[in-house]
Amino acid sequence: MASVTLNKIAKVYPNGFKAVHEIDFKINDGEFVVLVGPSGCAKSTLLRMVAGLESITSGELRIGDAVVNRALPKDRGAAMVFQNYALYPHMKVRDNLAFGLKLQGLPKEEVAARVQEAARTLEIEPLLDRYPRQLSGGQSQRVAVGRAIVKKPQVFLFDEPLSNLDAKLRASMRVRITELHQQLKAAGQPCTVIYVTHDQVEAMTMGERICVLKEGRIQQFDTPSKLYNQPANTFVASFIGSPEMNMLEADLSVDGSTRTVTLLNATGKLTASDLHVSGSRLPIKLGLRPENVLVNASDEAGVLWVDARMSHIEYMGSEVFAYFRVGETVVTSRLPASLATTVSQMKRGEATRIGLQLAHAHLFDAVSGVNLTV
Template sequence: MAEVVLKKAEKVYPNGFKAVHGIDLHVKDGEFMVLVGPSGCAKSTTLRMIAGLEDITGGEIWIGDRCVNDIPPKDRGIAMVFQNYALYPHMTAYENMAFGLKFKKTPKDEIDARIKEAAKKLEITELLDRKPKEMSGGQRQRIAVGRAIVRKPDVFLFDEPLSNLDAKLRVSLRVEIKELHTQLKKEGSTATMIYVTHDQVEAMTMGDRICVLDYGRIMQVDTPLNLYHKPKNKFVASFIGAPTMNIMETELDKDEDKTFVKINDEVIYLEEDMAQKVDSYIGKRVYLGIRPEDINMVSSDDPVMENTITGEVLVVEQMGNEEIVYFGIDGNRYIARQTPDLNEDLSTGAKKRFHINMRKCHIFDFETEENIIL
């Protein structure tokens, strides 16, 4: 078991392109850390630097009490699970899992015991005599995870291991990997895991903490709930959450003792405690952020409410237990997430009123894009 620490870690390629910009990250012993971000944000590059598959060109990487900058991958105490499984096609599952241990000259009886123990954990005992071509994608990935477990590394590294699987299987396996992490911790075994994904739903459901990256820079490292409810900046706010947060450009203004913004000339008032935090921004451009679940359609039978806007229904996604309503205002599109109301006309083009819960809003500095409310 070991912690992983990156100190001002950088990656610059020979052509001068800087992929990783001096990041600092501390992964605690036994923690499940997820690296997430859009394509090209350097999450896989960062993982490969930790693994030793990419040279580090600045800063330091520590695994446990060792700086591993100049230590080859095989001696770093890591085990990696790849997106494409990386199994030897001519070997059985048992042989694939045993290969690394044989290379280290581990005794045969110990190899057998480790493989059987891992197979039991992953429920793949009946697959040990099969070759990869005789297994489904999900079964192959379980074998790849089993191969990592038997090595008893200090750190597990996962590089988008579920992205080649269908949606239903991805959900099933992400639960199994999280359960495996919990089980290993209870047993006092290796449990430090760093997991790369581009899927923010996967990140939110799996990570103890999540590191959000963009263009080789860390945007925020926090728990899933804090990332969702307390995003530090506009990028994190818009990236985390599905459907995405509504973000609109507007201006803060004040009328007597009330602070407000306008959406298509309709006045939306801020709560008093929030207004105090943004008082120095009066008269300035800002970004207003509202989660879809904090915008709700007002029934045609309800009395006129404060903080409502009028929009034209564009598309409605019926999810059964909820509905996602896309509506337009003056050429801009917004999203509301709500409990279905079968009595309301949601046909395309219908004009509806939507109430905004300003107690849950976020306001971002127009220049720095930092969350002013925090």
């Protein structure tokens, strides 16, 4: 059993900087969890504490049932893959893979068999007699994963393993890593994965659950669809999804069961029934995904039409991103390619109206950023 449990884990670096603020979570045995957040939010610090490469200032870390705060890295049953791969340049691939196992004192035959097996799984058998300098970025990356696999760890720790690869290779390696997790499960060797990235696309496509971090604090720990559809606050709402969720300053007034939002001079009624609000009037941020911003003026119910000015468009092939200004705020609309002609005929600065599908709006407290609708 290799669940990973953090109980009030904190990290204060020797210079006094508190990088991690009392974090609690449990990653289940065999689960694939992604830690995501902008640079500096303490993803690596957390991962290195789990690996045993960084001391834990306070709190309790368990792998399975054992408290491992003071266990040596090699005794934790975890293997880490680093961003820069950290291969030994003077050793052939075969020896890079075998090195950790030899240190553990495994018999020669066992080492050779595990190296073969990993090489086959990762399709790097033809590379076994090369040196790291003779490998491409993608090949080095696979060798780095191989070096972790041969250890048959209970927990895999990945720290931004794909960020040195070009976009195309990154996309294919994403699939490879998630497939590997499933293969190991099917083969009866399930492993728990903690995968760190700053890339929300990687997080959304790979994680069974995702932990969103900001400045050493958890913002939300949930499934990809919950993060997208029910973001806990403006930070998560803006971080997950591309193009970003639109955020418009508005006023919300609550009168019995009637909710009215006022945005500049436009007002619209809301259907959201269970708002967590106290008071009858408050400033909010109205969050709306680009797919919920319309340009063709049908008078669909529940759509609030507001004055806007055309800014520019980005043609993506299957869809179009159109950017408008509502007051000083830029509002993005994601449209099917069939509307490309309609929007591309508009001139920059041209006055128009855009439709906000209020039924899909998220209402955030303007001060705390908390989502009032979840």
